[in-house]
Each structure stands twice: as structure tokens, then as C-alpha cells.
Amino acid sequence: MPTSEALLPSVTLRPIDSIPSDAPVRHVDQLDERALEQFLALRSGTSIDPGEASLEAGEVIVFTDYYRVERD
Numbered sequence: 275m276p277t278s279e280a281l282l283p284s285v286t287l288r289p290i291d292s293i294p295s296d297a298p299v300r301h302v303d304q305l306d307e308r309a310l311e312q313f314l315a316l317r318s319g320t321s322i323d324p325g326e327a328s329l330e331a332g333e334v335i336v337f338t339d340y341y342r343v344e345r346d
Contacts, residue, residue: 283324283345283346284321284324284345284346285312285316285321285322285324285327285329285331285343285344285345286316286343286344286345286346287313287316287317287335287341287342287343287344288341288342288344289339289340289341290334290340290341290342291340292340293334293340294334297332297333297334297342298330298332298333298334299333299334299335299336300333300334300335300336301335301336302335302336302337305335306328308328309328309329312327312328312329313329313335313337313341316329317337317341324345327345329343330343331343331344331345332344
């Protein structure tokens with residue numbers, strides 16, 4: 275049976291309007307170099323290896339908008 279890309283683990287960013295009260299928050303200038311590169315890659319639509327992601331599921335990154343990190 276062929277493996278679908280949709281079944282592979284992934285890390286995504288989802289724009290949100292408000293920050294959940296229990297969400298960890300980092301401003302983009304608080305990200306280390308690796309996390310910043312990953313954030314910018316995800317924001318531009320490039321995928322990153324979930325095993326090497328320094329962004330945690332559920333955390334919110336504040337940039338020009340709020341982005342929630344999600345892992346499937």
C-alpha cells in the first residue's frame with residue numbers, strides 16, 4: 275500500500291487571532307538561529323523535518339501576526 279504524504283508527521287504554522295491563556299509564547303527575536311530559520315521556512319511554505327524541529331507543538335510565535343506551531 276503506498277504511503278501518503280498526509281500520513282507522514284509534519285510541523286506547520288497556523289495563523290491565529292488571539293493567544294490561548296495556556297500557550298507558551300516566544301517573540302520572533304527570542305528564537306535562536308536554528309528556530310528562527312525553521313520558523314521562516316515554515317512561514318514561507320517549506321517543510322521541515324519534525325525530528326529536528328526546535329519549535330514545540332502548541333507554542334505561539336509572535337511575528338507580524340500570531341502563529342501557533344502544530345504537529346500532526
